[in-house]
Amino acid sequence: MLIKLTGGTVYDPASGIDGQIKTLYVQDGRFIKQPAADVQVDKEYDLKGKVLMAGAIDMHTHIGGGKGNIARMLIPEDHRSDPVHRSDITRSGCGHAMPSSFATGYRYAEMGYTTAFEPAVLPVNARQAHMEMADIPILDKGGYVLMGSDDYLLRMLTAKKDQKAINDYVAWTMNAAKAIGVKVVNPGGINAFKFNQRKLELDEQNAHYGVSPREILQVLATAVKELGVKHPLHVHGCNLGVPGNVSTTLDTIQGIGGLPMHLTHIQFHSYGTEGDFKFSSGGAQIAEAINNNKNITADVGQILFGQTITASGDNMRQHANHGFANPDKWVCMDIECDAGCGVVPFKYRDQNFVNALQWAIGLEIFLLVDDPWRVFLTTDHPNGAPFTTYPHLIRLLMDKSFRNDMLATIHPEAQKMTTLGSIDREYSLQEIAILTRAGAAKLVGLDDRGSLGEGAWADITVYTENTDREQMFEKPDYVFKDGELVVVDGKVVHTKWGTTHIVRPEWDTSVEQDLQKYFERFMTMKVGNFKISDDEITEDGRGSLTTHSLNGIA
Amino acid sequence: MNEITEVPSPFCGIGTDDLTMQVDGLSVKVSENGCAVNTPAFEQEITDTSARVAGQEVSLEVAVAKAAELLGVSNQPVIGGCATDVNGMRGVMALADRSGAVVDNINFTAARRNFLALQDTGWMTTTLAEIKNRCDYFLVVGVDLEGFAPRFFERYLWNEESMFLDDTSQRQIVYLGKAPSGNAATSPKGVQAKVLECADVDLPEVTAVLRALVKGRKIVVDTVAGISTDELRTIAEQLKAAKYSVVTWAAGALNFDHAELTVQMLTEMVKDINTMDTRSSGFPLGGKEGDQTANQVCGWTSAYPARTRFSSGFPEYDPFLYDSKVMLENGEADALVWVQAFNSAAVPPITDLPTIVVARSGMAFAEEPDVFIPVGTPGIDHVGHAYRLDNVVAIRLKKLRDSGLPSTADVLNAIEQAL
Numbered sequence: 024m025l026i027k028l029t030g031g032t033v034y035d036p037a038s039g040i041d042g043q044i045k046t047l048y049v050q051d052g053r054f055i056k057q058p059a060a061d062v063q064v065d066k067e068y069d070l071k072g073k074v075l076m077a078g079a080i081d082m083h084t085h086i087g088g089g090k091g092n093i094a095r096m097l098i099p100e101d102h103r104s105d106p107v108h109r110s111d112i113t114r115s116g117c118g119h120a121m122p123s124s125f126a127t128g129y130r131y132a133e134m135g136y137t138t139a140f141e142p143a144v145l146p147v148n149a150r151q152a153h154m155e156m157a158d159i160p161i162l163d164k165g166g167y168v169l170m171g172s173d174d175y176l177l178r179m180l181t182a183k184k185d186q187k188a189i190n191d192y193v194a195w196t197m198n199a200a201k202a203i204g205v206k207v208v209n210p211g212g213i214n215a216f217k218f219n220q221r222k223l224e225l226d227e228q229n230a231h232y233g234v235s236p237r238e239i240l241q242v243l244a245t246a247v248k249e250l251g252v253k254h255p256l257h258v259h260g261c262n263l264g265v266p267g268n269v270s271t272t273l274d275t276i277q278g279i280g281g282l283p284m285h286l287t288h289i290q291f292h293s294y295g296t297e298g299d300f301k302f303s304s305g306g307a308q309i310a311e312a313i314n315n316n317k318n319i320t321a322d323v324g325q326i327l328f329g330q331t332i333t334a335s336g337d338n339m340r341q342h343a344n345h346g347f348a349n350p351d352k353w354v355c356m357d358i359e360c361d362a363g364c365g366v367v368p369f370k371y372r373d374q375n376f377v378n379a380l381q382w383a384i385g386l387e388i389f390l391l392v393d394d395p396w397r398v399f400l401t402t403d404h405p406n407g408a409p410f411t412t413y414p415h416l417i418r419l420l421m422d423k424s425f426r427n428d429m430l431a432t433i434h435p436e437a438q439k440m441t442t443l444g445s446i447d448r449e450y451s452l453q454e455i456a457i458l459t460r461a462g463a464a465k466l467v468g469l470d471d472r473g474s475l476g477e478g479a480w481a482d483i484t485v486y487t488e489n490t491d492r493e494q495m496f497e498k499p500d501y502v503f504k505d506g507e508l509v510v511v512d513g514k515v516v517h518t519k520w521g522t523t524h525i526v527r528p529e530w531d532t533s534v535e536q537d538l539q540k541y542f543e544r545f546m547t548m549k550v551g552n553f554k555i556s557d558d559e560i561t562e563d564g565r566g567s568l569t570t571h572s573l574n575g576i577a
Numbered sequence: 578m579n580e581i582t583e584v585p586s587p588f589c590g591i592g593t594d595d596l597t598m599q600v601d602g603l604s605v606k607v608s609e610n611g612c613a614v615n616t617p618a619f620e621q622e623i624t625d626t627s628a629r630v631a632g633q634e635v636s637l638e639v640a641v642a643k644a645a646e647l648l649g650v651s652n653q654p655v656i657g658g659c660a661t662d663v664n665g666m667r668g669v670m671a672l673a674d675r676s677g678a679v680v681d682n683i684n685f686t687a688a689r690r691n692f693l694a695l696q697d698t699g700w701m702t703t704t705l706a707e708i709k710n711r712c713d714y715f716l717v718v719g720v721d722l723e724g725f726a727p728r729f730f731e732r733y734l735w736n737e738e739s740m741f742l743d744d745t746s747q748r749q750i751v752y753l754g755k756a757p758s759g760n761a762a763t764s765p766k767g768v769q770a771k772v773l774e775c776a777d778v779d780l781p782e783v784t785a786v787l788r789a790l791v792k793g794r795k796i797v798v799d800t801v802a803g804i805s806t807d808e809l810r811t812i813a814e815q816l817k818a819a820k821y822s823v824v825t826w827a828a829g830a831l832n833f834d835h836a837e838l839t840v841q842m843l844t845e846m847v848k849d850i851n852t853m854d855t856r857s858s859g860f861p862l863g864g865k866e867g868d869q870t871a872n873q874v875c876g877w878t879s880a881y882p883a884r885t886r887f888s889s890g891f892p893e894y895d896p897f898l899y900d901s902k903v904m905l906e907n908g909e910a911d912a913l914v915w916v917q918a919f920n921s922a923a924v925p926p927i928t929d930l931p932t933i934v935v936a937r938s939g940m941a942f943a944e945e946p947d948v949f950i951p952v953g954t955p956g957i958d959h960v961g962h963a964y965r966l967d968n969v970v971a972i973r974l975k976k977l978r979d980s981g982l983p984s985t986a987d988v989l990n991a992i993e994q995a996l
Contacts, residue, residue, distance in 0.1 A: 095877070096695060096872075096881075097696060099880075099881055102880045102881065102894075103893075106892070109674050109890050114671070115674050115891040116878070116880060116891070117879070117891055117892055121880070123878055123880040124877045147706075147969060147970055150962065151873070154663060154971065216856075218856075231741070354695070354700060354701070355701045356701070356702050356703065357702075357707045359704045366699075545709065545740050547592060547705040548970065548972070549583045549594050551583055552973055555973075556973075559962075562960070563664065
């Protein structure tokens, strides 16, 4: 099958193409060079006047794993007003804040997204995360395995095991859980909560293990780097949501000692304590720190106003915040000497001072970070807002007058506490393509995605240029996944199954002897039954695994 | 003869995965770590190997075509049972979506007591490994835990080693309501569990007083449903003094009106304790024969638990209206699909409606269904996944023998395709 995409205006930062009119060719799912004149084109799309980008990639979205299903179960009332009807080609579903798996796939694809990563895969719950993601149609997917509050790692640190042993354990866990990255959530804090600690500062010790979050961050960031995993350690830092946490975040950035580190939903970690409400923006300081430290990347975790539900591994902080639950119900869970989760519904309101300032802080960070390759567009779905708000968020970034109109409607004291109104920057289409495509693919370490260049898989989104960027980005003309047309005029016309992106870092097989003993003594399943085999992903014929390269390894 | 070790069980709910099997042809014998729940479930022989239509043996294709024909003319089918593995449940959901059916898990009326509490106020819960390593005070409310899961104490409380307790036999075990049926709750050093008995119907009152005592409220009576208030006050104080207490109940055992309020009383009490400078967790018991699996898969594919209707073209959840048993009794359904891959004794409800049974070999019917398709058992005849009672761990089920029986998913997917 040879497809010709004729005359579109191409934004492909991965290839250095910024708004050039080009004709692209796709054969058997991948971009190819222009074929010889006598080669027959099977299908041609006239894209003159249209905007072409690679399929968008959400590098941090909670779409697979137990906490999401708890969130679904917890708020049936939120689903009722948002049904998705079945059709001859699509399954039914529902859910506004936390949609069902099929609805998740369709809604992402209908916005031009073709890949999404679950950032908090507990090793013991990884099987569920993959099974849920296996029921998300169209999208490619993958997960970052959550470490740092697992008793096994903390025991290793207490026993002063060397970095090589840590590296082996991290690699073993990534293989066992079928992951592409490593995430740490409130380093050691989820574990400390089980010992009745209610907060954990960067240099505070776990009551049982005597280990601090800073030590955990350093050994895990080092392991990720030394194993050659391209995605830097994915860090949900200490003190999420706590006024004054900007200093913890700045300290975290300094303390990592130049190692690559990705700070996730950084908006929730950028709060000062100034002003009458003892809550202020640390957005400018955080942006400056990112600008000055080239080893740091961040996604924003923008909040947008309305009903959502927060779902996090950070049950220490979620428990602390349960008083804000709206509606007033919430779940916290301790999980298998591995991690935990907390699920708390939230309604962000523009007339609430804190919520309004949170909104402004997120936008400040987006607009004050100079390098679009090191900042990523997320709402930390569903925590800041459902992913379906992305077109609105893109308009806020691209349209200063719209942004200032919105700013004028929020809580007046929050307006006074933000410099947002004085920021003139408007993101360009090329910069949006970096945030949502090329940069994300590079960050996660996808070898042949996020680009329209020769050899890359043909995930393509085609838009009609529109000065209202929200309208433009919410309804693409066409979306192609692996060269197959899946969306026309913002509606799914065909479905298929994506692949699961993983890496397979190497490890010393002797590490499993200790793990075997540990599992026999303390765990509730056999180590052999814990590990996810390849065939669990592929056996029913619709799933596949795509293994990506490691740094330093071809 | 083939020996297979580290076999996980989908039958007991607690995720036992240390069974050893001797497999000889179609014969399976549990040679190590069996129990009263698992051993008979694994060792049951295959009797039916052929599908039947109106009692006559037919090919699988003919049976599938007949099932599709019956569903094709149905306006409101119900899919009951829903006792199968993850892929089987995916098949249920696809078939329900296409045929506009109601999906209803066999144990949902019991599970509803938990869902109503969860969906009203939420809860704090824990999982088996946390119990095994942290729990120093274990309160069992209204259930004979040993009868529910014979190996629970051996595996999760009287384990030789734990990470955070010097001596696991020092754990305190208290039964409130129902007395244990055996001695499994007695510690390895011979300390017996404390038992405070009352009738099931008195549990709402007893748990309400316990929560009030935890919160330091004044109680003016000396006894509650035959239990001394002082005894309850002692439990309240012990819960607050424990480092990591666990309160467990089984929704299936709380068989009285508005038992969801008792579940809520317990779960809110756990939340209260967590504001009193210590940690506590709830632990709902369930998960037998795929009921957690049904709710989990229904949860991610439809966003609702497994009592959901698809006849409007999208999922609608109502834990009371879409009770398949009630719908059959009230004439609100016009066809029944019964899915039960684990337990051949769990027969479909008696109905005059067209009935399609996709079930474990050996099911005996008072009245032959229109279509019967025997399927393999997940974890014996084919690989699969099933959820443990704590909802977090999906166990990887092994294939032990080559029976040639199709899986639930094979059959349901074929019916769906034929529609």
